Amino acid sequence: MMAAATSELQEIRKRAAECFEARGYPTKRDEEWKYTSVTSIVKSQFPTTAPILNGHSLRAALERDSGLVEEHLGCYASVEDNGFVALNTANFEDGAFLHIPKNTVVEEPLWIDYTAVSEQTTHPRNLIIVGANSQVRIVERYRGTGPYFTNAVTEIVAGENSIVEHVKLEEESAESFHIATIQVHQARNSNFKSHNISFGGRLVRNDVNAVLSTGCEGTLNGLYLATGKQHIDNHTTLDHAAPYATSHELYKGILDGMSAGVFNGKILVRKDAQKTDAKQTNKNLVLSPGATINTKPELQILADDVRCTHGATVGQLDDDALFYLRARGIGETDARDLLIYAFARDVIERIGIPEIRSYLEKALFERLVFSRKSDGGAI
Amino acid sequence: MSKTPILEIKDLHANASGKEILRGINLTVYPGEVHAIMGPNGSGKSTLAQVIAGRDLYGVTAGEVLYEGEDLLALTPEERAQRGIFLAFQYPIEIPGVSNLYFLKAALNAIRKRRGDPELDAMDFLSLVRRKMALMEMDESLLNRAVNAGFSGGEKKRNEIFQMAVLEPRLAVLDETDSGLDIDALKVVSNGVNALRSPDRAIVVVTHYQRLLNHIIPDYVHVLAQGRIVKSGDKSLALELEESGYTGIEDLVETAQ
Numbered sequence: 001m002m003a004a005a006t007s008e009l010q011e012i013r014k015r016a017a018e019c020f021e022a023r024g025y026p027t028k029r030d031e032e033w034k035y036t037s038v039t040s041i042v043k044s045q046f047p048t049t050a051p052i053l054n055g056h057s058l059r060a061a062l063e064r065d066s067g068l069v070e071e072h073l074g075c076y077a078s079v080e081d082n083g084f085v086a087l088n089t090a091n092f093e094d095g096a097f098l099h100i101p102k103n104t105v106v107e108e109p110l111w112i113d114y115t116a117v118s119e120q121t122t123h124p125r126n127l128i129i130v131g132a133n134s135q136v137r138i139v140e141r142y143r144g145t146g147p148y149f150t151n152a153v154t155e156i157v158a159g160e161n162s163i164v165e166h167v168k169l170e171e172e173s174a175e176s177f178h179i180a181t182i183q184v185h186q187a188r189n190s191n192f193k194s195h196n197i198s199f200g201g202r203l204v205r206n207d208v209n210a211v212l213s214t215g216c217e218g219t220l221n222g223l224y225l226a227t228g229k230q231h232i233d234n235h236t237t238l239d240h241a242a243p244y245a246t247s248h249e250l251y252k253g254i255l256d257g258m259s260a261g262v263f264n265g266k267i268l269v270r271k272d273a274q275k276t277d278a279k280q281t282n283k284n285l286v287l288s289p290g291a292t293i294n295t296k297p298e299l300q301i302l303a304d305d306v307r308c309t310h311g312a313t314v315g316q317l318d319d320d321a322l323f324y325l326r327a328r329g330i331g332e333t334d335a336r337d338l339l340i341y342a343f344a345r346d347v348i349e350r351i352g353i354p355e356i357r358s359y360l361e362k363a364l365f366e367r368l369v370f371s372r373k374s375d376g377g378a379i
Numbered sequence: 380m381s382k383t384p385i386l387e388i389k390d391l392h393a394n395a396s397g398k399e400i401l402r403g404i405n406l407t408v409y410p411g412e413v414h415a416i417m418g419p420n421g422s423g424k425s426t427l428a429q430v431i432a433g434r435d436l437y438g439v440t441a442g443e444v445l446y447e448g449e450d451l452l453a454l455t456p457e458e459r460a461q462r463g464i465f466l467a468f469q470y471p472i473e474i475p476g477v478s479n480l481y482f483l484k485a486a487l488n489a490i491r492k493r494r495g496d497p498e499l500d501a502m503d504f505l506s507l508v509r510r511k512m513a514l515m516e517m518d519e520s521l522l523n524r525a526v527n528a529g530f531s532g533g534e535k536k537r538n539e540i541f542q543m544a545v546l547e548p549r550l551a552v553l554d555e556t557d558s559g560l561d562i563d564a565l566k567v568v569s570n571g572v573n574a575l576r577s578p579d580r581a582i583v584v585v586t587h588y589q590r591l592l593n594h595i596i597p598d599y600v601h602v603l604a605q606g607r608i609v610k611s612g613d614k615s616l617a618l619e620l621e622e623s624g625y626t627g628i629e630d631l632v633e634t635a636q
Contacts, residue, residue: 318472324468327434327457328460334485346475
């Protein structure tokens, strides 16, 4: 447990612990967890330790400036709605703390880098506070080796008129469990972009939620690539809480082998959120007969002067395109890789950090080749 | 002629979803020749072109196809392309996310690799591509756009012939490359095709209309109807067809049977 916990924080943790005590782990009877069983996580019982983190420590920030941290910590991610958030809040030992003062442009991307250790549970807890009129790009990365359980929570406050871009790279080990919530609070006229990339993990669940104030622009993009017996579940919520906000969402999935994907995209337009403009797209490429995807848009529209569109597709590689490439001399395997890569590139291209784009292009190719060589599937 | 034909089709039968479309095609094409295959809609022209390129939608039920004396039907589509066969598609496919430049480079290098030539470096490749683009009067901005994505019908057809100009095949099969082209585009496309004519290459032009053959002068014209070549002749046959249309063809089919 964190040594420097103040009474306010102690209160939040106590409430989280009670919440978790009362509700426990989610089960498939919970609508939000209908397609994702966490039984294997519950059974694993890895002991909890402090996360290994390369980045600014939240614990140190609490000791240094508890006022600023406590003003925000635990105020956005709900312990009532999500058992894993409660578990994290009750048990976290450290995480990253980034504070960008107002009117500041941070030129270089900031990194939060976690390395998990075999047979351990960690509850990384990140708090990112971006002041008014500031601009920053952040990369949050998760890696590790062996079996382990990572249960992360990231709270992001995008101050008024700020521009925040957040990339999450989930590159966990093939035997690991990874559960993460990214909870974003967007103040008036802010522009927030999330790129949620899931490559690794045996069982992965992401909840990415953004609450938009007046005049905000919110973008939630994602890419998931699953092979073998991987299970990757992405739940997103765009909460249009005020008028004149725009949201864009593009999630793309590539599923091979016996993998399973879940996408649930909720768009909530509250009663006062007139002139909302929301667009959601989920596209899936299913490469093997054993792979499955469950995709569901969930629109709750309580205002009457809004524009909301959504669309989901599930398809295979285009035979005509494959033949066209082959008829020009490109071998079948290369042609398939090229088409899969082209499908995913749409998401990668939207990332505003060039070095991440080129890193991901390479990583994607490597994973395609890897899954072909291993038993992962026939990509 | 003593030299080996580039393409030799003997009694080729092929079907699609159980329906017989090609019903005994015989055709021999020697290096340096241009053959035109004409015929009404549904006569099997495009099927023949696709079977030569290796499309697996069509099942070959009888007959054989030899390419430079080798069994063509045993080869995959990419092996055929690597050995010098090029099909200009009737409906070029859009491939979002893959740039024209990347696509062309991958194709050219696959073909060069098979020939035992080294891969072209970026500079040499670009200068080759620029030369061919100029020939096809194409805007260089097309290079960085995704393959055929958002191209007009005419741009797509031009892009096919541009690819052909870069890949320099031994046997080019043009499937209705002229359809939908205005006269200016038709001339550009024809120039691109004529520039490829040489004593060691052959071109098979599949078309519904005689118009293209004013610009690409064929050595032989064949009329395809109901899956068979029912009449062959020189370029004057195309003009005859233009006069009479395909109405007299049915009688020819009867005679052939």
